[in-house]
Amino acid sequence: MYGISPRPWGFEVSLVRNGVRYARLFGHASYGGTQQALRRAQAWRDSIVKEHPPVARKERAQALRSNNKTGEPGVFPRLSAQGKPVAWLAKTYLGHEEILRTEFELTDWGHAARAQAVGERQRQLGRMVGLARLHPAEEAIRQRPPPDDEAELPAKRSKSEIVRRNNTSGVSGVQFKTPRAGHPGYWVAITYTAGKGSVSKSFSVRALGHDVAREMAIAERQQQLRDKPP
Incomplete structure (x- = not known):
């Protein structure tokens, strides 16, 4: 792609435009799955392509390259075997x-050769026209209308909404823990706030049963998120 x-x-x-790199990451977890992340990545790429079209060929040809020693793009001296200038050249692709x-x-122009x-x-x-050529896909992207479901693209999840790989509940911030072998365990709701530590509450499986403890932990997690300072 x-x-x-x-x-x-x-x-x-x-993507690179006029020496500026535009880059962004789209994680599976942050957007709720592989396809959702890909749709967001494609939408952002398309927006960059449309907002930053390629420069005109003439403009790019006038950019001074790092190996240019004359200060004039496309203008350079032809040197003799002794390394002395014998002519000035103008060259354009x-x-x-x-x-x-x-x-x-x-020998013909003297000091005026460079200016000539x-x-x-x-x-x-003056004979150079058109835009700089880039990847063939760019033109198709620029001509393509926005998708009908653009407003329905998945929003990026906050860190508190991401379900981690080690999560056992399927709900972010809710985990099942057992302090030791043979212990019935408990469900924990925990919410972190940057710079302020965490808030947590446990629900015993022995006292409430597995399913009830899990549901209460989920409800507690939702309450913690509502109470979380912005």
């Missing part, structure tokens, strides 16, 4: 098998 890489925990979206190249020798090459480079750029 263009711009989306599957990971053991979910999906990673990564327009497309497959279409490269514009003009040379201005110092700079002017020629600008004339060459």
